[in-house]
């Protein structure tokens with residue numbers, strides 16, 4: 001049997017969710033031959049005959065990126081959307097000096113500490129357009145030995161004439177994508193905005209959850225961040241009775257400052273949105289919250305060893321002010337997907353059943369656990385302040401057939417032999433931190449007691 005299946009066959013097998021993990025070097029083939037793609041697979045001619053592309057991201061290695069396109073596509077127009085400023089913007093543009101087909105768009109970052117986290121590809125083919133929303137930087141190491149998430153849209157056919165409203169899906173995918181890209185207010189994106197409006201996106205079944213910097217008020221408040229997610233769950237989420245006592249899980253690779261206690265933002269604001277239910281009756285009590293963040297030993301024993309922690313930027317100065325947060329933490333474990341040692345750079349959120357068999361929804365996004373990404377209410381809740389650009393896609397059962405819940409599993413054998421089971425990137429139930437032993441990974445303190453996978457210690461400075 002042919003080991004390396006064609007991309008289009010891999011793609012077909014992943015429908016209808018079209019949710020993939022990145023391939024991981026150094027694990028058994030079987031964990032990379034189903035529901036896993038490399039960047040070269042995404043950009044391959046199997047997915048379409050590329051005419052032009054647009055890459056939204058945070059970190060770029062331009063020469064490496066160009067090499068990931070098939071050679072016949074390497075001179076097609078490529079727009080890079082980034083958040084660099086000043087010297088680092090100049091440096092990024094210098095990397096592309098030899099590539100006449102590359103243009104740049106600098107995303108405005110007027111809010112302090114904001115970043116352009118969004119990871120999205122717009123792929124224009126001769127036969128239509130595809131949208132890819134994912135969690136990997138455009139650098140080699142992000143596609144090598146980490147757990148990363150990818151959602152690939154259907155091939156959206158071109159329409160006879162452009163329309164901002166015609167050709168939309170039940171989930172308002174087109175409207176939300178146009179709102180998101182238009183929010184940059186960048187002339188370099190005009191052609192791509194027109195491109196989007198020219199395509200029929202009615203086949204999209206996911207809901208876009210985006211964040212753009214600003215102090216959002218009025219209707220704009222519920223268009224972004226955790227208030228968008230809250231509104232969508234109130235409109236299309238599970239019934240209150242279906243999810244009583246079900247936990248909310250947050251899984252991420254970086255952590256912002258949460259304030260003095262869990263009531264400040266985490267449980268008092270953010271969890272209120274993530275636990276929203278159909279009909280929107282704000283529940284008297286919030287459900288249990290479970291967080292997934294790698295321990296120091298998860299990182300030490302990972303495929304990359306301590307250097308994996310270079311992409312898990314939780315700093316001691318932030319951590320020491322919020323020890324309460326670490327009581328919610330659980331280990332990174334992904335035996336079912338063969339990725340327990342592939343450290344997470346993926347960010348996911350879900351509402352699983354206590355027996356781990358179901359979930360009421362699933363979100364994969366660029367957004368870590370931070371106010372900058374999700375937004376923080378200000379002025380007595382009349383405005384939502386967001387610092388960064390983020391984008392993710394929300395999977396809701398009602399848009400994938402007439403049902404209220406997804407069956408879920410992280411077990412690849414089971415996933416291979418069944419259709420319509422949602423593929424989880426990590427194992428449920430979660431694995432606790434070992435009391436008195438495990439600590440959250442912190443990237444800016446030394447670890448010299450035990451060697452990592454490569455026999456090294458960690459001495460940051």
Ligand SMILES: O=C(O)c1cnc2c(C(=O)O)cccc2c1O
Nearest residue numbers: 058116117136137310311312313
């Ligand atoms: O993927 C991203 O958007 C992203 C953003 N920021 C960082 C940082 C940092 O902000 O210091 C450090 C290391 C990795 C990342 C990273 O992977």
